[in-house]
Amino acid sequence: MSDVSGSVRIERTFDASADTMWRLWTEPEPFKAWYGPTGARIPVAEMDLTIGGRRLTQMAMETPNGPMEMWFVGEFREITPPTRLVYTESMSDAEGNVQSPQSMGMPEGHPETTEVVVELEDLGDRTRLVLTHVGVAADSGGAMGWNMALDKLTEYATTAG
Secondary structure, three states: OOOOOOOOOEEEEEEOHHHHHHHHHOOOHHHHHOOOOOOEEOOOOOOOOOOOEEEEEEEEEEEEOOOEEEEEEEEEEEEEEOHHHHHHHHEEEOOOOOOOOHHHHOOOOOOOOOEEEEEEOOOOOOOOEEEEOOOOOOOOHHHHHHHHHHHHHHHHHHHHO
């Protein structure tokens, strides 16, 4: 999964050390505090931070049509603290069984499995993040969700150090 043409790529610089940023991406409680678009809660974030280890995340939010929840499952592919994290992501049920994107309301052609690449560059007391989500188009709702999540991360990172 290295074709980045069908990808969202976002670069940001944070007022936090690379070690802090690594922790915010790899520890469940800090991850739950910032992940997801504006208005989303993350009731579940399970992370077995080993190569091949499982990730399971629940995202919940209120919508005009009432409460909505989504589950995502994946596995860690690369773990290089504190500079590089790669994991897969698929829509799933609460037990982590992969569900087809179309059965979850996604458009035809949305891949069943996507790949998230998190690259952190230590700039001293600041960190440059390059996030690439392979399989999520740059003009999609997923890309908009990442930008909202990173806005929340910007705020959270300044107090998490």
